[in-house]
Amino acid sequence: MGQPRWDDPENSAGGMIRAALWLVQEVGEGNTFTKNQLREAFPGVSQIDRRVRDLRSYGWVLYSSVEDASLLAEDQRLAKIGVHVWDAKARRAAAPQSTITAKERQAVLARDGYMCTLCGIAGGEPYPDDAALTAVLSISRRSATRTTGKLKDAFVTECKRCRSGRPDTPLSAEAAVAAAEGLDPSDLRRLVRWMERGRRGTTELDRAWAAFMRVPADMRAAVAASLRTHQVS
Ligand SMILES: [Zn+2]
Structure with missing residues (x-):
């Protein structure tokens, strides 16, 4: 299944899915990003950092400076890409994990x-x-x-x-x-x-x-x- 672009204007997916695509396409596994970069990418989406946190229920691993002292306070590291939540089938199969x-x-x-x-x-x-x-x-x-x-x-x-x-x-x-x-x-x-x-x-x-x-x-x-x-x- 193809991976949609995070900034595709035709993409009507919710904040969590678009944030996941942004992380994969713009940040990449192992790399860091700041809350400002995230907010700039999604100017109209309220609580986009909370949508990123929701990805943790789908096996995504993100570190903040609280856990990784080598990070700056503004930084987060995408340690592991989890379930491909943009794929509805994969997302549904993984959903019970959060129950x-x-x-x-x-x-x-x-x-x-x-x-x-x-x-x-x-x-x-x-x-x-x-x-x-x-x-x-x-x-x-x-x-x-x-x-x-x-x-x-x-x-x-x-x-x-x-x-x-x-x-x-x-x-x-x-x-x-x-x-x-x-x-x-x-x-x-x-x-x-x-x-x-x-x-x-x-x-x-x-x-x-x-x-x-x-x-x-x-x-x-x-x-x-x-x-x-x-x-x-
Ligand atoms: Zn351990």
Whole structure:
């Protein structure tokens, strides 16, 4: 199916669709744009930045300076182009993704310990390999293979970076085996379980850390001080 031009005067599509086309045709994946550029492109459309935010429900990943400190306050980065919303069929097929209720969302986050099920980062935590980037968690719908071999849709907590599929340097199978060889038997059992499930589980230590990350920043020193007195010396 052909992709309409974002500025085609014949195009009667809504703001979200035209904004998606503008992002694809004028910005491009991986590049940044400013709110002013967006508003200048759509002078008559009210709340065009909200229409851009709506794209997140369709798998589009956009970073602001809040999450990526390398961006200026006015900048946003189009990290990943999601569902081709200008294609009505694709848009309709993807629409159920946005039907998770706030209550369900909270339940999924709590079940996953407020951590990304792919890389294990807690919400609000800076990435160990990229301190400029702070983790933002969201809920994705994923097809998971059950032990019965049946494919089932499930909601899982994932961080934006994992969702955007930022490619890391690929590792060899040997390197992955070598990395696990030094684990003690209980960690190794846990790792194998995670591999079977296709997603990371959480440990008590992870849950304790994620709980700490949810404490307001100005109260964290008190938590640390209290736990220091619990430490066995
Ligand atoms: Zn992640």
